[in-house]
Amino acid sequence: MTNYKSLREEMVQNQLKSRGINDQNVIDAFSKVQRENFVPDNLKKFAYSDNPLPIGHNVTISQPYIVALMCQILDIKKNHKILDIGTGSGYQAAILSQLCDSVISIEVIPELADQASERLRRLGYHNIKVIHADGTDGYPEEAPYHGIKTAAATPKVPDAWKNQIIKGGKIVFPKSKGIYQELIELRKKNGSFIEKKHGKVRFVPLVNS
Ligand code: SAH
Numbered sequence: 001m002t003n004y005k006s007l008r009e010e011m012v013q014n015q016l017k018s019r020g021i022n023d024q025n026v027i028d029a030f031s032k033v034q035r036e037n038f039v040p041d042n043l044k045k046f047a048y049s050d051n052p053l054p055i056g057h058n059v060t061i062s063q064p065y066i067v068a069l070m071c072q073i074l075d076i077k078k079n080h081k082i083l084d085i086g087t088g089s090g091y092q093a094a095i096l097s098q099l100c101d102s103v104i105s106i107e108v109i110p111e112l113a114d115q116a117s118e119r120l121r122r123l124g125y126h127n128i129k130v131i132h133a134d135g136t137d138g139y140p141e142e143a144p145y146h147g148i149k150t151a152a153a154t155p156k157v158p159d160a161w162k163n164q165i166i167k168g169g170k171i172v173f174p175k176s177k178g179i180y181q182e183l184i185e186l187r188k189k190n191g192s193f194i195e196k197k198h199g200k201v202r203f204v205p206l207v208n209s
Contacts, residue, residue: 004036007048011035011064015050021068025076029098030068035061037123038091052202057109059204061089062151066183066201068095070172073185073198074147076100081142083164085135086151086206090116093128096149103128104142106135108207136208138164145169152206153181162186162193174203 012030021027036047038061043053052060070092076082080100084093087107093116096103105128107113113132120128131139135150136158143164150161153174161171171186171193183198 002036002045004034004047008035011048011050015065016068019065021065021072023072023075025099026068026071026095029071029095030064032098033091033094034123035064035091037119038089038094055089055112057112059088059109059112061091062203067092069183069198070149071095071099073172073183074149074170076147080146083139083142083145083148083161084151085138085148086204087113087116087130088151090120090125090128090130092149092151093130094120094123094125097125097128100146101127104131104139104145105129106131106133106139108132108134134208136160136206140164147172149173150206151203153201153203154206157186162188174201176205 036044039047039053052063055061076099081102082096082100084103084105087105093103093105110132113130117130138160144166145164146169148161148165148171150173153176155176165188167188169188174181175184181201183201185196186193
């Protein structure tokens with residue numbers, strides 16, 4: 001039988017800590033959330049491998065390190081409300097839910113939204129609301145957010161996201177430029193945004209962007 005606990009511990013050590021993930025809350029969240037519950041049955045043995053995995057509908061569950069990096073950049077506090085765009089499997093939402101007060105997670109593919117919502121409820125993640133919608137519009141009903149992160153690449157940040165973030169809050173997203181993408185952090189300060197780059201990444205495109 002696969003010892004997922006020890007694979008998880010190795011992942012935390014070899015993929016996260018060794019690459020500079022040092023936010024203890026992020027590390028604790030990754031030590032706790034069972035990634036094997038978020039991948040298809042036939043891929044469970046690869047649940048802790050250092051790469052994205054296909055989850056159907058031509059989309060992937062993101063590489064653990066990239067999920068951790070986005071969480072660390074967001075600098076999440078216990079009282080925060082976070083908007084997660086691109087629910088996919090729900091793994092990133094589950095990680096975020098350990099770090100903050102509540103997570104609003106938006107998925108454009110109805111089957112994935114339904115599956116993730118059911119999975120997260122079954123696994124006992126009660127502070128996550130999964131919405132089937134186009135995340136390009138953000139989710140004004142629950143705004144403002146302390147942080148917005150997206151797991152799908154866009155050449156330009158939609159105005160909705162900029163309007164729905166609080167002063168001092170951050171948007172983290174993969175910016176596409178031709179076939180390349182770069183992980184970008186935008187911090188809202190005095191009504192404008194300060195940009196910081198965090199290296200090359202690879203994500204599925206944001207639909208409708
Ligand atoms: N964070 C996810 C990764 C999912 S991949 C996980 O941990 O599994 C990115 C997801 O973004 C896909 O499920 C895709 O369907 C979704 N997506 C793409 N464009 C979107 C949009 N405009 N609104 C909401 N979700 C979108």
